[in-house]
Amino acid sequence: MTIGETVLNYVNGEWMPSSSKEVDSSLNPANKGQVVGYIQRSSKEDLNRAAEAADQARHAWRKLSGTARGSYLYKVADLLEQRLAEVAEAMTLEMGKTFEEAKGETARGVAILRYYAGEGMRKVGDVIPSSDSEALMFTTRVPLGVVGVIAPWNFPVAIPVWKIAPALIYGNTVVFKPASETAVTAAKLMSCFHDAKLPPGVINMVTGRGSEIGQAIIDHPSIHGITFTGSNQVGKRVALGALARGAKYQLEMGGKxxxxxxxxxxxxxxxxxxxxxxxxxxxxxxxxxxxxxxxxxxxxxxxxxxxxxxxxxxxxxxxxxxxxxxxxxxxxxxxxxxxxxxxxxxxxxxxxxxxxxxxxxxxxxxxxxxxxxxxxxxxxxxxxxxxxxxxxxxxxxxxxxxxxxxxxxxxxxxxxxxxxxxxxxxxxxxxxxxxxxxxxxxxxxxxLQAPFGGMKQSSSHSREQGQAAIEFYTSIKTVFVKS
Missing domain, CATH: 3.40.309.10 (Aldehyde Dehydrogenase; Chain A, domain 2)
Incomplete structure (x- = not known):
């Protein structure tokens, strides 16, 4: 998309208008008169469509080898690197950080994608001695299923990527809600996933207000895990909603x-x-x-x-x-x-x-x-x-x-x-x-290769980034085999 266009939702491999037909303006904070783009005020219906697409795609995606999933992430990384200046310019126009900082953040997104692409080749379990000498016991890891990603506006490339990339490499599918303030940047990021030809439904993006789309992610029964970065007030709503229906959640919140x-x-x-x-x-x-x-x-x-x-x-x-x-x-x-x-x-x-x-x-x-x-x-x-x-x-x-x-x-x-x-x-x-x-x-x-997260009210006590990310995006399955 070009500057000044309407950001469409990305659902099941296609760019789609919202059902509401309503939009909000994304303004340049350095020049309040410049509209960077128009952001669809999507509805719960649009989110449901994305969650259904992700749910249908997850079974085939998880059956791919880690190497095969990693090959898609390498392609996304290459495309993002080729478009680095374009993405960084959109970021600067939308949220104001300097162009040099925006380029640095986009380059970091490239590095994160490549890091997690490589994770597809790493071990996902351990052999454990059994008390039965004729049995084999080991652990493996299985994906949660569909992961909802709710990202903030201050790092509109790095934070979504450090959530989406591990979710995908470990076999999950994704429903992504970007911050409305930086949805133009998010759409440019999403176009890299689209052009890398990930299977339809593996990654989806729905724009809109947190009270509508964020809450729909919290409540949706087909979304098995939610990763959130933002305010403590909203983070507590995510936690309570996920807990009520037994979904896994991960929160990164404030700091002083x-x-x-x-x-x-x-x-x-x-x-x-x-x-x-x-x-x-x-x-x-x-x-x-x-x-x-x-x-x-x-x-x-x-x-x-x-x-x-x-x-x-x-x-x-x-x-x-x-x-x-x-x-x-x-x-x-x-x-x-x-x-x-x-x-x-x-x-x-x-x-x-x-x-x-x-x-x-x-x-x-x-x-x-x-x-x-x-x-x-x-x-x-x-x-x-x-x-x-x-x-x-x-x-x-x-x-x-x-x-x-x-x-x-x-x-x-x-x-x-x-x-x-x-x-x-x-x-x-x-x-x-x-x-x-x-x-x-x-x-x-x-x-990016080190665990990141807070203590006290800064976090849900989980960790993002590095190899620690596997702890949230997967569950351990213990296997006992006897002939």
Whole structure:
């Protein structure tokens, strides 16, 4: 499809209009007057059609060898790589991240597809000694069946791919609901699957509102597993709905991710990682740095370096190669970020820099990165996920105090520390309640071959990516054979 067209549903190997005939506009957040595309407001009827197609296709798909399924994923990867710039441009136009970031994310999607294509050649079970000397006992893994994929707008290629690729390689079929804000990008991704000629019904996409299509996925009896990334509020609805009908579910939700800067840290490294981890993609990452916990001995020096670096950042249209940070992804997200900045000021935090609209922000959802200090742990900006370019500085006297403060949150997704002290490192690794901990590196780094997921309210305690993905997308079957 080209920019400005209507995104059709992809069901049973065909592009299809929705039954409702209603559409919503996908607007360019850098230029509110530009319509990137029109997104069908599909109905439950459309979702039912996709689920039925996936259910009918799953039996033949699971009978293919892992190698055969992998060959399709290799083809999709090649097509996505050939269309990398096109897909990345759509992403930048739809949700605002810079073109370089969008290209990097699309390239990551290519790598994920190839990684899971290779998984088709790996073992899926173990031989277990039997108490009967004349018997053979082993385990194998079987697919869930149909998997519903509900993906967010902030990583419209990487997150759907890291859900869809393992689902397919392990023998499941898929019903995919993309975020409406980035459905044009999703359609370009889906066209790669279509052109790779996967059998009809193996992968399906239905656009629409979460209250309609997302809920229909949660409720549908033919959808055996649901993988969701998004807000905690919606994630709990997914969990309750899946639990009620016995479907398997996997949730990746919010974060309030800390970085600890010890008094022996390389401050230049810590500043660069804090800025990158907290403000790239306009802070719209679940792993983005939000709380910056700094030991008092280096607090003033770190603050000065941080402010100097933040003031250098160029804000603008993501398609401009000079832009470092683009706009918020939508009007709703823009208003949310501004409301948190106002709340921080109302509660008594000191706004050191930013938080207002830049001079070039007249036709887009631009916000200058905000840096607060004098933030107390009970303030809203220190407790709730903002999902925007807001950093809260907190001063502590010791690493023990820093860890206690870092853990004082309902979330537990990612965290990082900057120090040269091996004792601090080991204590941080042991005591930090987060699913991803990083030493002398930004909080937002996630590698595709490693398990990813959170603790506490950040996750359903399952893990995505890497070989850990097999745990969600399959069930273990124990086999006992005796002649």
């Amino acid at each position: 991710n800390p970085v600890i800067v010890a008094d022996d840290a390389d401050l230049d490294l810590a500043v660069e990682a804090t800025v990158s981890g907290g403000l790239r993609s306009t802070g719209q990452k679940c792993t983005a740095t939000s709380r910056v916990i700094v030991q008092s001995g280096v607090y003033e020096a770190f603050k000065a370096k941080l402010l100097d670096r933040v003031k250098q950042l160029r804000i603008g249209d993501g398609m401009d190669p000079q832009t470092w940070m683009g706009p918020c992804a939508s009007e709703g997200q823009y208003e949310t970020v501004l409301s948190y900045i106002r709340k921080g000021q109302e509660e008594g935090a000191t706004l050191l820099y930013g938080g207002d609209v830049p001079d070039n922000g007249g036709n887009g959802y631009y916000v200058k990165p905000a840096v607060f200090e004098n933030v107390s742990p009970d303030m809203v900006i220190a407790r709730e996920e903002i999902f925007g370019p807001v950093l809260a500085l907190l001063k502590v006297d010791s690493i023990a105090d820093a860890l206690a403060l870092a853990n004082d949150t309902e979330f537990g997704l990612s965290a990082s520390i900057f120090t040269k002290n091996i004792g601090y490192m080991l204590t941080f690794i042991q005591d930090m309640d987060a699913g991803l901990v990083r030493i002398n590196a930004e909080s937002a780094g996630v590698e």
